[in-house]
Amino acid sequence: MPLSQTLKLAIRFSLREMRGGLSGFMIFLTCIALGVAAIGGVNSVARAITAGVANEGQTLLGGDIRFELNQREMTDAERAFVAQLGTLAESANMRSMARLEDGSDQSLAEVKAVDDAYPLYGALLTEPALSRAELFGERAGAFGAAAPDIFFERMGIELGDRIKLGSATFEVRARIVAEPDAISDGFGFAPRLMVSLEGLRASGLIQPGSLVEHAYKVRLPPNSTEADLVAIRDVAAERFPEAGWSVRTRSNAAPALASNIERFSQFLTLVGLTALVVGGVGVANAVSAYLDGKRGVIATFKSLGASGGFVFTVYLVQILIIAGIGIIAGLALGALMPFAAGAVLSSIIPVPAEGGFYPMALAMAALFGVLVTLAFALLPLGRARDVPATALFREMGFGGRGLPRLAYVAASLGLAVILALLAIWFSGDRRIAAIFVGATIFAFIVLRSVGVAVQWLARKSPRVRSTALRLAIGNIHRPGALTPSVVLSLGLGLTLLVTLALIDGNLRRQIAGSLPERAPNFFFVDIQAGEVDAFAALVQEAAPAGKLMRVPMLRGRIMALNGVDVQTMQVPPEGAWVLRGDRGLTYSATIPENATLSQGEWWPEDYDGEPLVSFSADEAREIGLEIGGTVTVNVLGRNVTARIANFREVQWESMGINFVMVFSPNTFAGAPHSWLATLSVEGATAADESRILNVVTRAYPTVTTVRVKDALDVVNRIVAQLGTAIRAAASVALIASVLVLAGALAAGNRARIHDAVVLKTLGATRRTLIAAFSFEYLLIGLATALFALFAGGIAAWFIVARIMTLPSSFLPEVAASTILFALVLTVGIGLVGTWRVLGHKAAPVLRNL
Structure with missing residues (x-):
């Protein structure tokens, strides 16, 4: 018969057999739909946000093109070049302390000063709505200001109240409802306080060396293209190198934001793929059980002359049709996610x-979805293809037939590789993806080995007196046992959950406990060089038992490494942060x-030769630097090239004063x-910290004081939000594991019915059988939980200790909850199916023996 006719006949038989419905395939469908929905939905949401950023780019940036400078304003020549491009708006951003007029309280604020042209795109929405002059203008000795609700709450003020910023007085006249370009200013540890440029200059906060960022935004003519923007950047780089x-x-x-969204979507995609692969085990179980039926x-x-290839084609078509239904359902859910995500994300991401x-x-x-289905369905389909008709009439199923012919094994492995x-x-980030994929493959192999090991231990275990326990141990290692399927299906999901729970728990413990104990109580920023000695004396008087550390500080941007422009370099993602944006320098x-030399030598105290730099060892290794190489940094509009004299190990986790680069004086x-300073006061209470903060802010209003506890609280909230999102994503894989577990147990029900009927005929009571099945599920669940704890513990340790370099x-609470969760799942789901098994009548089963 020609191939086309064979295929048509196979499709016709497949469709006829499917008239009975999708009984037995609901777990198959759910696993495929869940994994496809997770992957398609996550990537659709990521692209939706990316599209939103692109479409709102002008509003989010505050212009068509934006020039940012640290610690200095544009020169006349630079300003003239930028101003001739189009409409120019200038703003300045810095952190500072906002104080009540009587000095009784203060709070850190992210100060943003704007000019009359702000905003070039979008609208600044305030309540009440005021004109620019009414909002920011000087009136009765006070400049105007606007702030969000959280600022009012922290300061305990109302509309119309006055505050001090530096040496100037401001009246808070409105609440900020929407700030169009907030996202382009980056993440802030404190609430926004918006003022005018005139007000900021009057405050005295902008002094030589102050950590202030000046932004110059330009609105180009309406017909400007992306090519025009590229040309402007090239000309700017050429004229002002x-x-x-x-x-x-x-x-x-x-x-x-774009980078974080990309990383997070990649992580969730890999988690979704893990759920899909876990679901693949369910596919294999469902196909095996279906073919067994x-x-x-x-x-x-086969008795009527059908070839093995024809049988294979008939059931492959059925499996693909069923998988197609699951994939379509998953795609429908994934396609709806961007619409649902808009409302949820609007309160988190202002895009x-x-x-x-x-x-x-x-x-x-x-x-x-298609690849996972085929990769896991080919083996049971290939096994069914080669079983002779006489064996099918005699045997209970395909469980004891071993692997199918080599072609099916090779095809399945090939699909897994693809x-x-x-x-x-x-x-x-293909490196991270490769590690994730490799870990999943390794986990599959190890979990298979664990299943085999559990069966071997059960087979070699000594004979016990309890009948129920003896039956349970026998069920674990008998032919066609559920042990490999249960261990594999539940093991992956539990391992992923344990890993994430341990990482999250360790981070929270560091932020809430260890880090605050090791970290200083305060950071003091923008201490003027002429005031640093008097400032140190004041702090020591306010905190006699405290330890004050102070260092000079500048801001600079790495422009070149070994004479090569960093914008043309490809560096690993883990080291890219060093080259991104401005770095603190000292x-x-x-x-x-708080550092030790790991390679090279330090310069003499009276050194006066070519500029030298000490680079942090880990970061130098990540971006490929060596002793004797050069680093070019731009500081205050001037490129400085220094030779690398040594590497040093830096204890970033101490949260003390640490720098990637330390230069020769x-x-x-x-x-x-x-200057930058830290103050550590052992045993200081909240009242002590408030007193010190008040003393410093009153005496030095232009010094920015950051209480480490407040910063850690912000970080803790972010970690908590990320942890919740990550655990929610990981739960998708766990749900798939639970579904596959249920499917694996359901797939073994026919054999269970046979065993239960025979045992009851021989005199076994219902209580004995329930106890036997409970012991079986208990032992398998315990073995799986112990493996998940071991593997998840190693993975979490590697990430926390080696990648994050944290203790x-x-x-123990994660271990206890994991074991309890695994036992409840395996025993609970197992007994639900067993209860149905025990209710079967003996006669119909015995007649078919």
Whole structure:
């Protein structure tokens, strides 16, 4: 018979057999739909946010192109060049202390000062709505200001109340409802306080060396194109090679947000793929159980002369049709996610998610769904193909037939390899994706080994007197036992959950306990060079038992490494942060007390040769630096090249004063700069900290004081939000594990019915059988939980200790909850199915023996 006719006949038989419905395939459908929905939905939401950022780029950036400078304003020549491009708006951002007029309380604020042209795009919405003059103008000795609700709550003030900022007085006249370009200013540890540029200058906060960022936003003519923006950047770089400014365009309005969204979506995609792969175990179980129920049909086909290939095609078509239904359901859910995410994310990310249809994201999810289905269905289908009709009529099923012929094994492995390669290819960070895929493959192999080991231990265990326990141990290692399927299905999901729970728990413990104990109580920023000694004396008087550390500080941007422009370099993601944006810089004649040299030598205290720099060892290794290489940094509009003299190990986790780069003192001779200081007071109470903060703020209103506890509280809230989101994503894989577990147990019900009927006929009571099945599920669940704790503990330790370089500890509460959860799942789901098994009548089963 020609191939086309064979295929048509196979399709016709497949459709006829499916008239009975999808009984037995609901877990198959749910697993495929869940994984496809997770992958398609996450990527659709990420693309929706990216589209929202692109469409709102001008508003989010505050212009078509934006030039940013740290610690200095534009020169006349630079300003003239920028101003001739179009309409210019200038703003300045810095952190400072806002105080009540009587000095009784104060709070850190993210101060943003704007000019008359602000905003160039979008609208600043305030309540009440005021004109710019009414909102920011000077009136009765006070400049105007606006702030969000959280600022009013922290300061305990109402509309119309006055505050002090530096040496100037401000009247808070409105609440900020919407700030159009807030996201382009980056993440802030404190609430916004918006004032005018005139008001900020009058405050005296802008002094030589102050940590202030000046932003110059330009509205270009309406017909400007992306090519025009690129040309402007090129001309700016050519005419002002040492400006040291950061230039962003409307197409890159929020690079940090875009990068974070990309990383998070990649992580969730990999979690979704894990759920899909876990669901693949459910596919294999469902296909095996379905084919086992079709033994008579398959035997009849073969007895009537049907070839093994025809049988294979009939059931492959059925599996693909069923998978197609699951994939379509998953795609429908994934396509709806961008619309649902808009409302949820609006309170978290100030970017409108563009609800829409994203075919590429959905196509990728569908492709993964098809590959997983085929990879896991081919083995049971191939096994059914080669079983002779006589064996099908005699045997209970396919469980004891071993592996199918080599072609099916090779095809299944080939599809698994393609799936892994595509997962890595579609990921932005292919190194992380490769590690994730490798870990999943390794977990599969190890879990299979664990299942085999559990069966071997059960087989070698000594004979016990309890009948129920003896039956349970026998069930664990008998042919066709559920042990491998249960361990594999539940193990992956539990391991992922344990890993994330331990990482989250360790981070929370560090932020809430260990870090505050090691970290200083305060950071003091923008201490003027002429005031640093008097400031130190005041702090020591206010906190006699405290330890004050102070260092000079500048801001600079790395422009080149070994003479190569960093914008043309490809560096690993873990080291890219060093080259992104501005870095804090310092100089020192001696080795910093919280660092140790790992390579090279420190310069003499009276050194006066070529500029030298000490680089942090880990970061230097990540970006490929060596002793003797050069680093070019731009500081205050001037490029400075220094030779790398040594590497040092830096204890970032101490949260003390640490810098990536420490220069020889002669490098920045004569450059205006401020000082940074930390204060550690052992055993200080909240009242002590409030008193010290009040004393410093009253005496030095231009010094910015950051209480570390407040900063850690902000970080803790962010970690908590991320932890919740990550655990929610991981629960998708766990749900798939539970579904597969239920499917695996359901797939073994026919054999269970046979065993139960025979045992009851021989005199076993219902209580004995329930106890036997309970012991079986208990032992398998305990073995799976112990493996998950071991594997998840190693993975979490590696991430926390090696990647995050934080102390890592095993959390007993995670261990206890994991074991309890695994036992409840395996015993609970197992007994639900067992109860139905025990209710079967003996006669119908005995007649078929």
